[in-house]
Amino acid sequence: MDEERENVEVTEKKENEKEEIGFLNAVLKFFIEPTGIFPVLVEKKIWFFFPICLLSLSTFFSTYVFFERIDRESFMREQFRHSKFSSQMSQEQIDKAVNDFKEKSSFLQSITVPIFILVWLLLASLVYYLCFLALGGEISFIKTLYVVYWAELTTCIAQIISIPIMLVKAPDELLNPQEILLTNLGAIIGNENLSPVMFSLLSAIDVFAIWNLILITLGLAAISKLSQNFSAIIVFSLYGAKVVLKTVWIAFFLQ
Numbered sequence: 001m002d003e004e005r006e007n008v009e010v011t012e013k014k015e016n017e018k019e020e021i022g023f024l025n026a027v028l029k030f031f032i033e034p035t036g037i038f039p040v041l042v043e044k045k046i047w048f049f050f051p052i053c054l055l056s057l058s059t060f061f062s063t064y065v066f067f068e069r070i071d072r073e074s075f076m077r078e079q080f081r082h083s084k085f086s087s088q089m090s091q092e093q094i095d096k097a098v099n100d101f102k103e104k105s106s107f108l109q110s111i112t113v114p115i116f117i118l119v120w121l122l123l124a125s126l127v128y129y130l131c132f133l134a135l136g137g138e139i140s141f142i143k144t145l146y147v148v149y150w151a152e153l154t155t156c157i158a159q160i161i162s163i164p165i166m167l168v169k170a171p172d173e174l175l176n177p178q179e180i181l182l183t184n185l186g187a188i189i190g191n192e193n194l195s196p197v198m199f200s201l202l203s204a205i206d207v208f209a210i211w212n213l214i215l216i217t218l219g220l221a222a223i224s225k226l227s228q229n230f231s232a233i234i235v236f237s238l239y240g241a242k243v244v245l246k247t248v249w250i251a252f253f254l255q
Helices: 002-020 023-032 034-041 045-069 072-081 084-088 091-103 106-134 141-151 153-168 185-189 196-203 207-224 228-254
Strands: none
Touching: 023 034, 023 045, 034 141, 034 207, 045 106, 045 141, 045 153, 072 091, 106 141, 106 207, 106 228, 141 153, 141 207, 153 207, 185 196, 196 228, 207 228
């Protein structure tokens, strides 16, 4: 009886902590103690709008600054230079595509990117949910979605840091978006020193990407009741599969 009473008291204490914790305190704990705060965040449904809004805003503004700062013609011609599809196009078609891109509004180009990112994260959440469910996790899709979107605060930080960097860099230094932040091996070594395939592989080893994967691992482990080690195997394996598919695409279609 004493043990049962103690378990009830512990449960009640945890529930009270969930009710008492404030939003700002929760966000702070998210970066300091993510394992303990994820069960709280997935229960506070109204807080879910915070990562969505912040991600949408940071994505929009970083994309807008990028399109405003780059040399649009050089950027597009660089894309065609690395694409096998351009060999099937006439010079007139390439010139028209470049001119059309130069005339597009930065605002209109930027407004669609956050929508794409949110939809992509929705699909990623579905994949995580199905994998964890298939491997014995006690998990729901909505809670999985909450974990994935909260973990994207790492992406928000990277985008916010990139904005002042893009403002001070010369337009011709922004032709490869993956080299704006020197947080991945590809950017550190330099695109000009690597083949497209190797650059793609090394760019996947990124500080913010790994941070994001760690947070997803901790969050999904906390809500699925699977161990952190097993959760890490699932999350990092899925990331590895995505990197391989992207690399294969570059090798066969873009290089």
